[in-house]
Amino acid sequence: MSRTAWLAGGLLALFALPLVAGEFYLNLASQMLIAALFASSLNLLVGYAGLTSLGHASFLGAAAYLSAWLSLHLGLAHWASAPIALAGTVLTAAVFGWIALRATGLGFLMLTLALSQVLWGLAYRWVGVTDGDNGLRGLTRPEPLGVAIESADRFYWFALLVCLLAIGLIALFVRSPFGAALRGTRDQPRRMGALGFDVWLIRWLTFVIAGFWAGVAGLLFIWYHKYVHPSALSLQASAEVLLAVIAGGSGTLAGPVVGAVMVVFLKNFVSAYVERWNMLLGFVFLAIVLFLPEGLVPGMRRLIRRVKS
Amino acid sequence: MLAQLSNSNFLVIQTLNSLSLGGLLFLLAAGFSLIFGLMRIANLTHGSLFMLGAYIGVSLLEAGVPNLWLAALAGGVATAVLGGLFERLVLRSLAGNSQGQVLVTLGVSFIVADLCLMLWGGDPLPIQTPESVRSPLRVAGFTFPAYRLVVVALAIVVAIGLYVLIERTRLGAMIRAGVDDMPMARAVGIPVSRLFTIVFCLGAGLAGAGGIIGGPILSAYPGLDADMLPLALIVVILGGVGSLAGAFIGSFLIGFVYTFGSALVPDLAYVILFLPMILVIAFRPTGLFGRMGA
Structure with missing residues (x-):
C-alpha cells in the first residue's frame, strides 16, 4: 500500500474513533493528542536544534495558568483569553530562550x-494569584464557532483538528529552508556561522516557536482538564515530555507522537495497576537511554529495513 | 518589612539561618560542581543522594547509632559507595554521551524518590538535634541555636579540607588537570578514569552526609530531593562549574537570598532566588569564578 493510502486510512480511523470507543478511551485519546502536540513542540528543540531542554513544561503551564487566570480574575471570554495567554507564553519563551541560550549543551539543560x-x-x-497548591478551578471549555465541546467525543474531534493542524505546520516548518538551516546549526554550528548564518538567532527563534506550540498544547490542556495545578509546571512534567520525545525518537516527526502516546498510556493505564508511576518513569528512562538510545521510531524503521532486505 | 529589618533579633536569627543553609548548600554543591567540572556530567541524582542520606541517617539513629556525627559519617560512606557503583556500572557505559548521562541520572532520581517513599513512607521524619549542642547559646543578649553554628563551622572545615585536597595534594593536582584539559591530562598519564570514580564517590558522600547533617534543620521528607537540587544548580551556575571557591561563595549568597526572601516576601522568595543567577548568566556566562562555559 502506498504512503498516502496509509496516511488517509490512519486519518479516517482517527476521526472515526468516537464511533467505536467509549468515553474513557476517548478522554485517554484526547490526553494523548495534547501530549503528542506538546512533545512535537519540544522535538523542535531536542531533535532539530540539538538543544535538550528540561524545562519545557514552563510553556504549557504558562499558557494554562494565564488562560485560567484571565477567565477567573478578569472574566475574559475564551476568544480574548486564548490569544492573550498565547502572547504571554511566547513572551515568556522569548525571555527564557534569551537567558538559556547563553549556553548550549548541559548548560542549556541546567538553565532551562x-x-x-x-x-x-x-x-x-x-497564592494570591495562583491559589497555590489548590490550583485554579471553575473553568469552562470554549465553544469554537458556536459548537459546544463539552462532551468527550466533541472535545476529541476538536483536539484532533487542532493537533493535526499544528503538527502539520510543524512538519512544514521543519521542511522549510529555515528548518534546513536549523538542522545545520545542530550538526555543524561553526560551519553555519562561517557561512553567514546567525546561529544564535536561529536557535532563539526556534525556542520561541517551540514555546508557542507548547502554549497551544497548554490551551488544549486547560480546556480539557478545566483545572490547573502547579504540578503542570514541575520538573516531572518536563521530564515526562522529554521522555516522550526521546523514547519515540527525537528528530523525527512521528517519534514524539509515538512517545507521547506511550507515556500517556503508561501513566494512565499501567499505573492504575502498579501504584508506582515515578519508579516506572525512571525505569523507562533507563531502558530507553541504555538499550534504545535512538528511540522507538528510528529503531523500528531499522528493524523493518533489516527484515525487508 | 522595614520594621522587621530594623529588629536586630530578627536580623541576627535570619543571618544565622542564612549561614547554616549556605553551609548545607555548600556540602551539596561542592560535589555537584566538581563532578560537573571534571566529568561533564550534570548529576541530577545529587538531590536524591542528599535525601537518601537524610533517610539513612534517620534509620541509623533509630537502629541505635550513638550520635548524629557517626550517623553522618556512616551515611556519607553509604551514599559514596552507592554513587561509586552508579558511576562504574551505569554512567561509565555512556561515556562521551552527556545527554544520555543526564537522562540516566534523571531516571535514577525518580527511582530513588519512589524507593524512599516506599521504604520510609510519606510523612516527614525529624532528626533530633544532637544532645551536646541542643541548648542555645546566649551571647550579648541574643540567643543562638547552637546547632546551626556547628553546621556553619563544619561547612567551613569541609571547605578548607577540600581546598587543601584540590590545591595542595597530588590527587588534587590531577583533578585540576582533568578539569582544565582532559585529553592532555590523559596524554600525560593521569588515570582520569579512576579520578572519575573518586570524585563521584566524594561528591555523593558529601551530599549524603549533608543530608544527615541538615536533618535537624530540614528533616527528611519526600520532595527534599526536588527542593535541594535546584538550589545546588543555581549555586553552581552562579559560582561557575568546577570551581570550589565559586561553590562556596555561591552557597552562602543563595543561603542569604533564600532565607531573607522567604522571611520578607514569602510569595516571591522562589523568584528572588533565581534573580542573581539570571543576572550573572546575562553578564558573565561562565559564572562568577568559572573558567569555562557551563
Whole structure:
C-alpha cells in the first residue's frame, strides 16, 4: 500500500474513533493528542536544534495558568483569553530562550531546568494569584464557532483538528529552508556561522516557536482538564515530555507522537495497576537511554529495513 | 518589612539561618560542581543522594547509632559507595554521551524518590538535634541555636579540607588537570578514569552526609530531593562549574537570598532566588569564578 493510502486510512480511523470507543478511551485519546502536540513542540528543540531542554513544561503551564487566570480574575471570554495567554507564553519563551541560550549543551539543560523552577515556584507560592497548591478551578471549555465541546467525543474531534493542524505546520516548518538551516546549526554550528548564518538567532527563534506550540498544547490542556495545578509546571512534567520525545525518537516527526502516546498510556493505564508511576518513569528512562538510545521510531524503521532486505 | 529589618533579633536569627543553609548548600554543591567540572556530567541524582542520606541517617539513629556525627559519617560512606557503583556500572557505559548521562541520572532520581517513599513512607521524619549542642547559646543578649553554628563551622572545615585536597595534594593536582584539559591530562598519564570514580564517590558522600547533617534543620521528607537540587544548580551556575571557591561563595549568597526572601516576601522568595543567577548568566556566562562555559 502506498504512503498516502496509509496516511488517509490512519486519518479516517482517527476521526472515526468516537464511533467505536467509549468515553474513557476517548478522554485517554484526547490526553494523548495534547501530549503528542506538546512533545512535537519540544522535538523542535531536542531533535532539530540539538538543544535538550528540561524545562519545557514552563510553556504549557504558562499558557494554562494565564488562560485560567484571565477567565477567573478578569472574566475574559475564551476568544480574548486564548490569544492573550498565547502572547504571554511566547513572551515568556522569548525571555527564557534569551537567558538559556547563553549556553548550549548541559548548560542549556541546567538553565532551562532552573528557569522552569521559577515558574513552578511562582505557581506554588504566589497564592494570591495562583491559589497555590489548590490550583485554579471553575473553568469552562470554549465553544469554537458556536459548537459546544463539552462532551468527550466533541472535545476529541476538536483536539484532533487542532493537533493535526499544528503538527502539520510543524512538519512544514521543519521542511522549510529555515528548518534546513536549523538542522545545520545542530550538526555543524561553526560551519553555519562561517557561512553567514546567525546561529544564535536561529536557535532563539526556534525556542520561541517551540514555546508557542507548547502554549497551544497548554490551551488544549486547560480546556480539557478545566483545572490547573502547579504540578503542570514541575520538573516531572518536563521530564515526562522529554521522555516522550526521546523514547519515540527525537528528530523525527512521528517519534514524539509515538512517545507521547506511550507515556500517556503508561501513566494512565499501567499505573492504575502498579501504584508506582515515578519508579516506572525512571525505569523507562533507563531502558530507553541504555538499550534504545535512538528511540522507538528510528529503531523500528531499522528493524523493518533489516527484515525487508 | 522595614520594621522587621530594623529588629536586630530578627536580623541576627535570619543571618544565622542564612549561614547554616549556605553551609548545607555548600556540602551539596561542592560535589555537584566538581563532578560537573571534571566529568561533564550534570548529576541530577545529587538531590536524591542528599535525601537518601537524610533517610539513612534517620534509620541509623533509630537502629541505635550513638550520635548524629557517626550517623553522618556512616551515611556519607553509604551514599559514596552507592554513587561509586552508579558511576562504574551505569554512567561509565555512556561515556562521551552527556545527554544520555543526564537522562540516566534523571531516571535514577525518580527511582530513588519512589524507593524512599516506599521504604520510609510519606510523612516527614525529624532528626533530633544532637544532645551536646541542643541548648542555645546566649551571647550579648541574643540567643543562638547552637546547632546551626556547628553546621556553619563544619561547612567551613569541609571547605578548607577540600581546598587543601584540590590545591595542595597530588590527587588534587590531577583533578585540576582533568578539569582544565582532559585529553592532555590523559596524554600525560593521569588515570582520569579512576579520578572519575573518586570524585563521584566524594561528591555523593558529601551530599549524603549533608543530608544527615541538615536533618535537624530540614528533616527528611519526600520532595527534599526536588527542593535541594535546584538550589545546588543555581549555586553552581552562579559560582561557575568546577570551581570550589565559586561553590562556596555561591552557597552562602543563595543561603542569604533564600532565607531573607522567604522571611520578607514569602510569595516571591522562589523568584528572588533565581534573580542573581539570571543576572550573572546575562553578564558573565561562565559564572562568577568559572573558567569555562557551563
